[in-house]
Amino acid sequence: MIIVNGQQHSQIDVTDRGLSYGDGLFETLKVQNGRPKLWQMHIERLCNGCNRLQIPLPDLAALRRDVDTVINNSGANLVLKLLVTRGRGQRGYAYSGTETPTVIVMSAPEYRVDARDYQQGVRAIICQTRLSHNAKLAGIKHLNRLEQVLARAEWRDPLIREGIMLDDAGFVIEGTMSNILIEKQGVLYTPQLSRAGVCGVMRRKVIETLHAEHLPVCVKDITAAELLAADSVAICNALLGVMPLSQIDNTVFPVSPLLTGLVAKRLQDADA
Incomplete structure (x- = not known):
């Protein structure tokens, strides 16, 4: 399951700066028994990265709701990936500072190790x-x-x-x-x-x-x-x-x- 900006779909704008320049951040989490492990540490690193790159912080309450929705619809044991990009932008490296971040939550099958x-x-x-x-x-x-x-x-x-x-x-x-x-x-x-x-x-x-x-x-x-x-x-x-x-x-x-x-x-x- 994939949620983009609060909506269930798997498309982003081709002008998104995450696609054009890698202008963003991600977190990969282990979900076990329906619970995202080390959640607070992941969120702290994500927020630190947003501050370092001067990307506006996502709405953390909305992000957690999206995470819970993905878990509830995808299974209790899985891999969860969070991505935050600066959002859509014009051509060129410069950003205006008025961009709206793109927030993506997506699941993958459980990572199994022998x-x-x-x-x-x-x-x-x-x-x-x-x-x-x-x-x-x-x-x-x-x-x-x-x-x-x-x-x-x-x-x-x-x-x-x-x-x-x-x-x-x-x-x-x-x-x-x-x-x-x-x-x-x-x-x-x-x-x-x-x-x-x-x-x-x-x-x-x-x-x-x-x-x-x-x-x-x-x-x-x-x-x-x-x-x-x-x-x-x-x-x-x-x-x-x-x-x-x-x-x-x-x-x-x-x-x-x-x-x-x-x-x-x-x-x-x-x-x-």
């Missing part, structure tokens, strides 16, 4: 496509995802489940669809994202949950060498939760209780 993947881990590669630095866009989930599209095209092997992306300086930033967590000597590390990357809601949930329990979490620049020298590595996003990596390129990693069992249990207890 439970054995959480026990055994999955494989990843380090991508050749680099993420460029742009502090004004870093952190938000804007619609310009061409770097991820190019990176995802680097492999066809179905056994490879993720590609890890570095920035122009060679630091580890994120996966094509996930954030990175590494463990070294009992401490959890995750890349800092002030120059590139998306601040994922599951990454935030992991950090906040462990901080609340006074467990060490360090956000820092991480080199590819440090990544490959980690005791264990995991990826995380709103659909996967926390999933261990068993191999990156030719480097094999054990599955860590810290990054799987302990983190997963804490997130479950925290109603992640």
Whole structure:
């Protein structure tokens, strides 16, 4: 089911700036038992992105009504995507500031993962496509995802489940669809994202949950060498939760209780 600006249909104006320039934002949510998980975190990131791009905030009450309508008509367990664009505009990059945002809510089938993947881990590669630095866009989930599209095209092997992306300086930033967590000597590390990357809601949930329990979490620049020298590595996003990596390129990693069992249990207890 798709709702556009409060109406059930699947069409947008061809002059929409989201189509022309990627001028907008999106959120991908997991819906479980009829409930959109981590809703407040998703909305906070969406609002932050709108403020950063100077897109008027959507009516959040109306947005939630549309979300509930889609869930009620599509099923209790599914993937939900929210998109907010600047709306229709004239030709050219400049915007007037009077545009009316386009708000889209759409559903997709439940994202299913084999439970054995959480026990055994999955494989990843380090991508050749680099993420460029742009502090004004870093952190938000804007619609310009061409770097991820190019990176995802680097492999066809179905056994490879993720590609890890570095920035122009060679630091580890994120996966094509996930954030990175590494463990070294009992401490959890995750890349800092002030120059590139998306601040994922599951990454935030992991950090906040462990901080609340006074467990060490360090956000820092991480080199590819440090990544490959980690005791264990995991990826995380709103659909996967926390999933261990068993191999990156030719480097094999054990599955860590810290990054799987302990983190997963804490997130479950925290109603992640």
